[in-house]
Amino acid sequence: MPVPAPVLAPPFHVVRLGHVVLTVRDLGAAKAFWADTLGLQVTEETGTRLYLRAMEERGHHCVVLERGEAPAARHLGFKVFSEEDLDRAHAHFRDRGLAAAFVEEPYQGRTLRTVDPLGVPLEFYFRMEKLPAVHQTYALYRGVKPLRIDHVNCFSDDVDASVAFYNELGFRVTEYTENEDRSRLWAAWMHRKGGVHDMAFTHGIGPRLHHVAFWVSHPMNIIDLLDLMATTGYVASIERGPGRHGISNAFFLYVRDPDGHRIEIYCSDYQTIDPDHEPIRWDLRDPQRQTLWGAPAPRSWFEEGTPFAGTPARQPSYAASPIVAG
Structure with missing residues (x-):
C-alpha cells in the first residue's frame, strides 16, 4: 500500500500538537498523578478543571483535565502558524462538509473546533496566554x-x-x-x-x-x-x-x-x-x-x-x- 505523496503546500499551516483535553473522575487523584508524580506544572486550578504545562513550554497549558462522570478525551488541540490560518482552516473544513465553529476557551485566543472524518474532535488555535519561562528554574523539576x-x-x-x-x-x-x-x-x-x-x-x-x-x-x-x-x-x-x-x-x-x-x-x-x-x-x-x-x-x-x-x-x-x- 503506497503512502500518499506529501502535501507541501497545505490549505492552512499547522505548527505542532499543542494540548489535549481529558475528562477525569477525581481531580485530586489526577493532580497527585499528573503534577506530583509525573511533574507537570499546575498553571490554574478550579473546581472543575486543572491546567498543566511542561517545563519548556511558554503557553498556559498542554493538558487540561476536566472533571466528569467517565474518562474521555474531549479534544486534541493543534497550534497553527497565524490567525489567518484559522480562517483558512474554517473554510477548509466547511468545504469538506465537516462541522466547524469558533468557540471561546479560557487562556486561548480564537479557537476553531471541528472533527476529522472519522470523528476525532479537534481544536485549532493560534494564540495562547504566555507564562514566564521556567525551564531553567531547576528547583521546580x-x-x-x-x-x-x-x-x-x-x-x-x-x-x-x-x-x-x-x-x-x-x-x-x-x-x-x-x-x-x-x-x-x-x-x-x-x-x-x-x-x-x-x-x-x-x-x-x-x-x-x-x-x-x-x-x-x-x-x-x-x-x-x-x-x-x-x-x-x-x-x-x-x-x-x-x-x-x-x-x-x-x-x-x-x-x-x-x-x-x-x-x-x-x-x-x-x-x-x-x-x-x-x-x-x-x-x-x-x-x-x-x-x-x-x-x-x-x-x-x-x-x-x-x-x-x-x-x-x-x-x-x-x-x-x-x-x-x-
Whole structure:
C-alpha cells in the first residue's frame, strides 16, 4: 500500500500538537498523578478543571483535565502558524462538509473546533496566554521532568482514511506498518514539527485515544520515574517498558493515570524536517517493530484506549494479527 505523496503546500499551516483535553473522575487523584508524580506544572486550578504545562513550554497549558462522570478525551488541540490560518482552516473544513465553529476557551485566543472524518474532535488555535519561562528554574523539576508535549496516537478503524485526511493538512508520514498482504496501512506516524510524529494512528476499534506523549531529555529520567512510581503506590500503573521502539528509535515508557488514560514518556527520536524525507516501512510481524530489543507489547496495548467524548467507536475495517505478549 503506497503512502500518499506529501502535501507541501497545505490549505492552512499547522505548527505542532499543542494540548489535549481529558475528562477525569477525581481531580485530586489526577493532580497527585499528573503534577506530583509525573511533574507537570499546575498553571490554574478550579473546581472543575486543572491546567498543566511542561517545563519548556511558554503557553498556559498542554493538558487540561476536566472533571466528569467517565474518562474521555474531549479534544486534541493543534497550534497553527497565524490567525489567518484559522480562517483558512474554517473554510477548509466547511468545504469538506465537516462541522466547524469558533468557540471561546479560557487562556486561548480564537479557537476553531471541528472533527476529522472519522470523528476525532479537534481544536485549532493560534494564540495562547504566555507564562514566564521556567525551564531553567531547576528547583521546580520533579517526577520524570517532562519538557514538552510531543504527540498523540489514536486508534483508527480505518488508518488509510486517517492518513489521507491528515496528509491533506500537510502532516507527513515518517514511518508506517502495512497489514499482512500489504494492501492496507496498519499504523502510521505523521509529523508537522520535524520529529517522527505529532499524530499517529494504530489499527483497532476507533476512533479512540491510544496515548499522549511527553518528551524528556534522557532515559535516566524514565528510570527515576519508575523508581518513584514503584515506591509511591503506582506500580500497577506501569503498563509497558522501559524499552526502545524500532519505530521512531524512541526510548519509551507507558503508564496509566488513575482514570486509565495512557501516557508515554519519550526521548531520542530523530529529525525528519527535510521535505524529501522518505518514510520507513515496517512489517507487521517484525518483532523489532514494536521494540527494537524484540519484546512484544501486552494485549492491553492493542485493546484498551480512551473514548472520544460523543464519538462512538467502530470495529476496524479489516482483521489483522500483530505479535502480542503472552
